[in-house]
Amino acid sequence: MRRLLVIGNWKMNGSKVDNQALLSAVKAQSESVSHADMAICAPFIYLPQLGDQLSETSINYGSQDVSVHVEGAYTGEVSASMLSDFGCRYTIVGHSERRQYHSESNLLVGQKALSTIQAGMVPIICFGESLEQREIGSALDVIGSQLQAVKSVIGDQGLLKSVIAYEPVWAIGTGLTATPEQAQEVHQFIRGKLGNIAEEISILYGGSVKAANAEDLFKQPDIDGALVGGASLDADEFINIAKAV
Ligand code: PGA
Secondary structure: OOOOEEEEEOOOOOOHHHHHHHHHHHHHHHHHOOOOEEEEEOOHHHHHHHHHHOOOOOOEEEEOOOOOOOOOOOOOOOOHHHHHHOOOOEEEEOOHHHHHHOOOOHHHHHHHHHHHHHOOOEEEEEEOOOHHHHHOOOHHHHHHHHHHHHHHHHHHHHHOOOEEEEOOHHHOOOOOOOOHHHHHHHHHHHHHHOHHHHHHOOEEEEOOOOHHHHHHHHOOOOOOEEEEOHHHHOHHHHHHHHHOO
């Protein structure tokens, strides 16, 4: 049975004071959300704050990245077991901003997913095509090879412990959203590639999701929720997206 999820990705935003206000506002309205599980992925340094403020709620939290290494001389890295130690349920791996600005390869993304799973958490594995790739008609090929590369590292058993997010790069932070039909086409393609485990895996859409477009996206049969960037920084927007599930 696929879980319906709305996950906020705060990216590199926030401060102790702002987070306190945002989390209080989300918490205050969270009981009005009945059909979706909610989570927030925050910068590493604020995860203890999320742990404190979300402890009495059903809202989970996680990181936006994770090391492939278990421990040792890896300056600046944060391991999966450290994240688990701080109560994280999720890590985002393979976000297009990591692929683009930190040259993360498909193989590395698969390894990050594996280290997350081995620490008992759930990787949210992001796939998506660039505008150029869409325009030349290779979107599905690109996504198929991103998925295949991750699958070769974590296998079906790993995928069963993962969440997938389809995030067209051209729709992230641009205000452009894939139409519900464009998104559904890719989600259906991904589900087809997952074979006999397909019905067990949640596939989220991400890319300029807002309260105003969420409902039409969620009506699509293969869209199981959203990974929400900018709109997750506004409590009312975030809650209204979750209510639209
Ligand atoms: P956006 O970001 O909602 O601001 O487009 C989505 C994401 O990058 O996860």
